[in-house]
Amino acid sequence: MRIVYIAILLHSVLYACNSQDDSMVENKMGGDSVVEDMMEGGIKEMQPNATAAMARVTNVSFTGGENNYNFSVTISSPDTGCNQYADWWEVISEDGKLIYRRILAHSHVNEQPFTRSGGKVAINEDSAVIVRAHMNNTGYGTKVFKGSVATGFKEATIEKDFAADLENTTPLPQSCAF
Numbered sequence: 001m002r003i004v005y006i007a008i009l010l011h012s013v014l015y016a017c018n019s020q021d022d023s024m025v026e027n028k029m030g031g032d033s034v035v036e037d038m039m040e041g042g043i044k045e046m047q048p049n050a051t052a053a054m055a056r057v058t059n060v061s062f063t064g065g066e067n068n069y070n071f072s073v074t075i076s077s078p079d080t081g082c083n084q085y086a087d088w089w090e091v092i093s094e095d096g097k098l099i100y101r102r103i104l105a106h107s108h109v110n111e112q113p114f115t116r117s118g119g120k121v122a123i124n125e126d127s128a129v130i131v132r133a134h135m136n137n138t139g140y141g142t143k144v145f146k147g148s149v150a151t152g153f154k155e156a157t158i159e160k161d162f163a164a165d166l167e168n169t170t171p172l173p174q175s176c177a178f
Contacts, residue, residue, distance in 0.1 A: 053078055054141035055086035055133035058113050060153040062121075069149060070119035071100070075133045079107040082176035087136040091121050091129050096163030099123060106177040125149040130158065136176070139167060 055077035064070045077086035085107030091100040102118030123129060125148065132144040142160050147153035 053084065053135065053138045054143070055089075055135045056141045056143035057089065057131050057133050057145045057155075059115070060131050060145040060147075062149055064119060064121075066124050067122045068119070069121040069123065070117055071102075071121055071131065072115055072117040073102070073131055073133070073145075074113050074115040075108075076113040077108065077133065077135060079109045079112070081107050081109060082136075082178065084135065084137050085109075085176065086133050087173045087176070089116070089118075089131065089133045090166070091123070091131050092163055092166065094128050094130065096166070098163075098166050098169055099129060101169075101171055103171055103173050105173070105175075123149070130156070132158070134167070136173070140164065 055075050057073055058076050059072075059074035061072045062069045063072075071091060073089045075086050075089060079085040086104055088101050088103050090098060090102070092098055100118065100121040102116060104116060108114040128146070128148050130144050130146050131153065132140055134140050140160065140162075142157050144156050144158050145153040146156040146158075
């Protein structure tokens with residue numbers, strides 16, 4: 001029975017290692033990895049990494065002109081299908097107001113990271129904004145891109161509950177295709 005459990009556990013670890021997000025196998029018990037703990041002869045309880053099930057923005061680019069920008073946003077997310085997928089990205093002001101939201105109509109299980117474009121983002125070139133992603137089952141991630149059209153966008157970290165009320169603001173996804 002123990003061998004079957006170890007085989008299943010090892011299969012899960014190997015699957016996670018082949019994913020885009022290596023943090024999925026991080027062990028919060030102090031070891032470097034679940035595999036290392038298993039090789040030491042003991043099986044420790046695995047605790048999920050809090051950021052493993054979050055979507056994160058990895059790049060932002062833009063085209064267009066004042067009050068009519070088109071953003072291209074690259075997202076890395078642990079999509080598994082409609083039960084867990086990045087369902088939108090959005091542009092928000094530094095004070096937490098929704099400026100633009102791009103709904104993602106399906107999961108991107110086999111396309112990681114992925115880029116989707118959207119606009120008309122009505123900002124001027126000096127407007128400082130935050131671009132972030134949302135998972136349908138875990139909410140907003142804390143890894144975002146922040147900046148302006150004039151200065152460019154750089155990776156930043158925000159609080160998990162920053163502008164969390166936007167999660168209920170329209171537009172919202174109506175369904176998931178696959």
